[in-house]
Amino acid sequence: MSETVCDPVSGSGGAGHPDRSGLVVNEIFGPTVQGEGPSAGRICAFVRLGGCNLSCRWCDTPYTWDWTGIASPVPHDPAEELHLLAVEEVADRIRATGVDRVIVSGGEPLNQQHRLVPLLELLSSEAVTVEVETNGTHEPVAPLARLVDRFVVSPKLSHSGDSERRRISAAALRSFRELGKSDFKFVVTSPEDLSEVDGIVAANSLRPVWIMPEGRDVDTLVRNLSAVADEVVRRRWNLTGRLHILAWNDARGV
Ligand SMILES: Nc1nc2[nH]cc(C(=O)O)c2c(=O)[nH]1
Numbered sequence: 001m002s003e004t005v006c007d008p009v010s011g012s013g014g015a016g017h018p019d020r021s022g023l024v025v026n027e028i029f030g031p032t033v034q035g036e037g038p039s040a041g042r043i044c045a046f047v048r049l050g051g052c053n054l055s056c057r058w059c060d061t062p063y064t065w066d067w068t069g070i071a072s073p074v075p076h077d078p079a080e081e082l083h084l085l086a087v088e089e090v091a092d093r094i095r096a097t098g099v100d101r102v103i104v105s106g107g108e109p110l111n112q113q114h115r116l117v118p119l120l121e122l123l124s125s126e127a128v129t130v131e132v133e134t135n136g137t138h139e140p141v142a143p144l145a146r147l148v149d150r151f152v153v154s155p156k157l158s159h160s161g162d163s164e165r166r167r168i169s170a171a172a173l174r175s176f177r178e179l180g181k182s183d184f185k186f187v188v189t190s191p192e193d194l195s196e197v198d199g200i201v202a203a204n205s206l207r208p209v210w211i212m213p214e215g216r217d218v219d220t221l222v223r224n225l226s227a228v229a230d231e232v233v234r235r236r237w238n239l240t241g242r243l244h245i246l247a248w249n250d251a252r253g254v
């Protein structure tokens with residue numbers, strides 16, 4: 001399985017490997033509801049891809065990339081977590097959920113954006129709305145951008161622990177902005193984080209802006225939501241919770 005780990009983990013966006021087939025998948029699940037952001041509450045299926053080019057210390061899906069224990073108490077095992085699946089199989093499993101919206105998340109799904117195009121081509125003849133959750137560090141290639149209905153772009157703040165050079169790409173953010181079908185969602189823990197969001201939003205002319213409290217358990221989520229709500233409203237931004245945490249805590253596969 002050596003091929004399964006090299007491309008998505010390298011963080012290259014798969015740019016050098018446009019001919020590789022299949023997707024490096026962590027999990028496929030649904031039906032569930034989209035828990036976050038502009039489509040919160042909508043019935044959907046999830047495809048969670050493996051690998052990430054960042055290493056946020058509060059990451060809620062470390063099992064997609066953390067093989068050394070950076071963001072988790074125990075390292076995860078890539079042999080258990082990563083599965084190279086043919087795009088036909090992925091499409092079949094999405095169809096089996098019987099829903100008309102698919103969320104492609106990760107990890108960082110654009111680490112393997114060339115591999116993703118054939119899946120979205122397969123789904124394009126069906127009435128399936130495709131949303132992609134991305135950290136916004138890879139510029140989307142044209143065929144991907146064409147096939148995706150909405151990008152939910154989540155640039156990371158300094159509290160993620162990664163350097164600004166790794167987590168913010170002005171060129172990629174410009175690409176997403178210019179597509180005109182991107183929402184920008186920031187994970188925050190305090191009102192001070194909103195000042196950092198102010199800077200990124202202004203420097204890159206981002207909108208619409210969504211603020212989401214960090215929290216992998218109900219108490220932390222509600223505490224952080226209460227801490228930022230007034231300041232989000234004062235800025236005329238959008239605010240989202242995390243329905244899947246409220247409904248199912250931090251369970252996997254929901
Ligand atoms: N229900 C549900 N909604 C989500 N929205 C974004 C998720 C993610 O992990 O990217 C997620 C997730 O894991 N579950």
Ligand code: SF4
Nearest residue numbers: 052054056059107135
């Ligand atoms: S960008 Fe997303 S998947 Fe990657 S480490 Fe950060 S929170 Fe986790």
Ligand SMILES: [Mg+2]
Nearest residue numbers: 060061105244
């Ligand atoms: Mg999640």
